[in-house]
Amino acid sequence: MIKSSPTVKDSAFCYGEPKIVMAWVMLRKLILLNFIFFPCLAVASRIAIEADRIIDGIADQPLVSTVILVDNGLIVDVGGRELIDPNYQYIDLTGNTLMPGLIDVHSHPLIHAEDYQLAHLQTSSAYKALKGMKSLQRLLAAGWTTLRVMGDSDVYYANQDIRRVIEEGVFQGPRLVGAAHYLSTTAGGGDIRFFSPEQQIIPDGLIVDGIDEVRRAVRQEIKFGSDWIKLLVTGAFMSAGDNPKNVHFSPEELLAAVTEAARFGVPVAAHAHAAEGIRMAVEAGVRSIEHGTFIDNATMDLMVKKGTFLVPTLYVGDVLADGNSDYREKEFNIAFKKQGQNDLLARVGEAYRRGVKIAAGVDLCGYNHN
Ligand SMILES: [Zn+2]
Structure with missing residues (x-):
């Protein structure tokens, strides 16, 4: 399983909870993981997002075949498909690359x-x-x-x-x-x-x-x-x-x-x-x-x-x-x-x-x- 740091912020500069709010899609396609395009996120507190690649801002290469688990707006785990859990709402973004908000x-x-x-x-x-x-x-x-x-x-x-x-x-x-x-x-x-x-x-x-x-x-x-x-x-x-x-x-x-x-x-x-x-x-x-x-x-x-x-x-x-x-x-x-x-x-x-x-x-x- 490929794991990386679950947070996306520098605590010296940001207050509040870190959360995934957007995903950058290669080839100039942009998908925002927010409530406009995914109204279900407004009610789902536990979400599993699967993508081909994740740029986590830490590794010098994108993580491949990855799943992100989000619990109450907080990234709690990043890893392989074994993380997919029926208790989490599954969002399929395969074919796309995700990165943290800027x-x-x-x-x-x-x-x-x-x-x-x-x-x-x-x-x-x-x-x-x-x-x-x-x-x-x-x-x-x-x-x-x-x-x-x-x-x-x-x-x-x-x-x-x-x-x-x-x-x-x-x-x-x-x-x-x-x-x-x-x-x-x-x-x-x-x-x-x-x-x-x-x-x-x-x-x-x-x-x-x-x-x-x-x-x-x-x-x-x-x-x-x-x-x-x-x-x-x-x-x-x-x-x-x-x-x-x-x-x-x-x-x-x-x-x-x-x-x-x-x-x-x-x-x-x-x-x-x-x-x-x-x-x-x-x-x-x-x-x-x-x-x-x-x-x-x-x-x-x-x-x-x-x-x-x-x-x-x-x-x-x-x-x-x-x-x-x-x-x-x-x-x-x-x-x-x-x-x-x-x-x-x-x-x-x-x-x-x-x-x-x-x-x-x-x-x-x-x-x-x-
Ligand atoms: Zn200035």
Whole structure:
């Protein structure tokens, strides 16, 4: 009997029960093992699924002639035909290949335009929620079954409401974890700089300055459902007028965020491009570094020691520099891609060789998923 690990998740990134929700069929045919195509799954709690091959994400080859047993949404065994049991509802997917649902650990489903800071000011939270719901359903249909939301440019908590209605079964969508907002300093990556001082606007990020405001914001995020805290530690490539090589939060503010979140058992994700900002965030005890563009070797070693994840978000740079997008910082992003992309790839390769744990984050927004 061929056996493999019964779970499909990394507990560091996903909360909730692991379950099979989709099966990828080779030759461009997609079968979703969900309630649309298999209404029987809504009532059957014990299911045996037989397929020709299973890509389990662990072995370097697909498992062949395999059966998966699912009990109450949980994969309890993977093996040969001897697992087929009359007490389990049998689903015949022979001729097909199955794989686990894909997990994107860096997503912004409510951001619906490339010039997202302006779009944030032009559209309501309800509009963002409706568009975001559509994006999430498209992602699920494409095989993405879990997303970690890294803040959305939304004043309210629409991503938490979306998560709630999905969990309640009102709408179908991927499992969501993550942060409602990204926390930023004044003039940081989550602030908006292109309005006059007379204009009282609410920026796309949650603006916090000083230890007390950081603590309060962390508590508020958790109060309204965030199970990650997202910090914009350095400048951002897409925030108008920003410089990714600047560090914005102080070490004291970072420590306050991590300490406060830890009281609730909530991990912190740090958006950080500048090497110094990455090091400061790792030293403060964040669980993951988002982007990590200018990471140095010493910090890679520190991440290995502390078990910090790197989420390099490589793909979004390609999309934003491909010339088809239109946004304020386009020239800056194209220039970086030309000059810095090879160095960036080399640094991610070095992090991998040194043993840094790397997770896949796409960093695309709702509008990119067509
Ligand atoms: Zn992002």
